[in-house]
Amino acid sequence: MSSEEHGDQLDQNLATNRELHVAEHTVMGAEPGAMHPSPRAATLLQHSPYQPPPGFDAVQPATHRASTVLFANVAAMRARDWRRKTGYTYGLHGTPTTFTLEARLAEIEGAKHALLCPSGLSAIALVNLALLQQGDAVMLPTNVYNPSRDMAEKLLSGWGIALQVYDPMDLAATHAAITPRTRLLWLEAPGSVTMEMPDLRALVAMARQHGLVTALDNTWGAGLAIKPFALDVDISMQALTKYQSGGADMLMGAVLTRDDALHDKLLDAHMRLGFGVSGDDASLVLRGLHSLHLRYHAHDQAARCVATWLQSRPEVQALLHPAFPGSPGHAHWVRDCSAAAGLFSFTFQPQITAARVEACVDALRLFKIGYSWGGPVSLAVPYDVAAMRGASWAYASPLVRLSIGLEDPLDLIADLDHAMQVLLD
Numbered sequence: 001m002s003s004e005e006h007g008d009q010l011d012q013n014l015a016t017n018r019e020l021h022v023a024e025h026t027v028m029g030a031e032p033g034a035m036h037p038s039p040r041a042a043t044l045l046q047h048s049p050y051q052p053p054p055g056f057d058a059v060q061p062a063t064h065r066a067s068t069v070l071f072a073n074v075a076a077m078r079a080r081d082w083r084r085k086t087g088y089t090y091g092l093h094g095t096p097t098t099f100t101l102e103a104r105l106a107e108i109e110g111a112k113h114a115l116l117c118p119s120g121l122s123a124i125a126l127v128n129l130a131l132l133q134q135g136d137a138v139m140l141p142t143n144v145y146n147p148s149r150d151m152a153e154k155l156l157s158g159w160g161i162a163l164q165v166y167d168p169m170d171l172a173a174t175h176a177a178i179t180p181r182t183r184l185l186w187l188e189a190p191g192s193v194t195m196e197m198p199d200l201r202a203l204v205a206m207a208r209q210h211g212l213v214t215a216l217d218n219t220w221g222a223g224l225a226i227k228p229f230a231l232d233v234d235i236s237m238q239a240l241t242k243y244q245s246g247g248a249d250m251l252m253g254a255v256l257t258r259d260d261a262l263h264d265k266l267l268d269a270h271m272r273l274g275f276g277v278s279g280d281d282a283s284l285v286l287r288g289l290h291s292l293h294l295r296y297h298a299h300d301q302a303a304r305c306v307a308t309w310l311q312s313r314p315e316v317q318a319l320l321h322p323a324f325p326g327s328p329g330h331a332h333w334v335r336d337c338s339a340a341a342g343l344f345s346f347t348f349q350p351q352i353t354a355a356r357v358e359a360c361v362d363a364l365r366l367f368k369i370g371y372s373w374g375g376p377v378s379l380a381v382p383y384d385v386a387a388m389r390g391a392s393w394a395y396a397s398p399l400v401r402l403s404i405g406l407e408d409p410l411d412l413i414a415d416l417d418h419a420m421q422v423l424l425d
């Protein structure tokens with residue numbers, strides 16, 4: 001092809017492209033001509049002039065996916081303030097989808113600010129990294145979510161941040177453990193695995209007296225059963241991975257506050273650590289929130305039904321469920337909580353060996369073996385608490401933690417009943 005022919009061919013292609021382009025957008029109802037008149041296909045694929053008509057509304061907010069956020073001009077780019085949610089600067093700093101989720105989480109808990117993190121554990125890390133410096137000390141309860149303790153022992157300690165482990169059920173000892181270095185008091189209600197419900201009011205008052213910041217891991221409360229800000233807690237952290245998502249298919253965390261200065265510190269650290277979340281994951285949680293209230297109460301009712309049955313069984317030594325009299329801190333649950341999650345533990349009689357307990361868990365059919373909780377399928381996990389806690393743990397036999405899902409509780413009871421037969425063999 002001569003260069004003249006080549007030029008003609010190019011012109012022809014461009015004309016065809018243009019016609020297609022104009023035709024396409026005329027069909028779709030957009031005004032053509034917003035672009036340079038003759039973009040080539042590769043350009044056109046990146047820069048469509050089509051703008052959907054305004055006015056679309058739906059029950060679910062749109063899923064915005066963005067790393068790059070576009071500005072109308074340089075002045076607009078320079079003027080944009082990423083710290084205030086008045087506009088958008090970069091995907092990490094938020095999109096309409098993540099801002100909507102943050103706002104909804106804050107509304108539920110009565111917070112002013114919320115920050116999303118890629119997991120519950122990263123939300124814990126955000127609080128630690130934002131508030132602690134070399135020379136400081138952080139207090140964690142003995143029954144804390146174990147990876148949180150691991151973070152303090154294996155990471156924070158290497159940066160000169162001391163860990164002080166306190167018994168959340170012993171106020172006098174906790175008080176005595178506070179030192180001038182202590183900056184942050186982590187609370188968990190109830191404690192992971194062993195389910196003690198602490199006296200949050202007394203612990204928060206003590207922390208105030210010593211100028212400590214308080215942070216509650218409120219994953220169990222899911223923003224519904226416990227209102228941390230009504231209890232004067234400074235920071236509420238939640239693993240949205242559990243009840244808020246509800247599907248056992250994603251990971252996310254949130255850090256909520258009412259105090260502007262505290263939020264700004266967390267926000268700075270959030271930006272510096274790059275703790276953004278994807279629009280798709282935020283959409284999953286937004287969808288889960290619609291049924292959160294119903295699901296949470298269904299989990300609660302079913303768990304109490306299963307727990308009541310377990311309590312009547314001769315193989316069971318102790319039921320660890322804060323809504324049941326006799327469970328540690330039950331009076332605090334009555335005073336401070338409006339509901340309970342579908343999570344609880346129980347111990348077997350001391351003569352039942354660990355091997356038998358494991359065989360019993362293996363014999364379950366509806367209950368699956370797996371970590372996490374708050375999902376639709378019930379889960380069972382045996383824990384050797386004595387190995388985790390040492391001599392302070394009162395029970396000789398292993399503990400089993402159950403996360404009650406959305407199955408019919410009578411079927412779950414039948415499953416447990418059947419599995420417990422192996423204890424008789």
Ligand SMILES: Cc1ncc(COP(=O)(O)O)c(C=O)c1O
Nearest residue numbers: 119120121145219239241252372
């Ligand atoms: C009490 C508690 N806090 C935090 C987390 C961490 O959440 P994630 O799994 O999203 O990191 C968990 C997870 O099991 C948990 O049980």
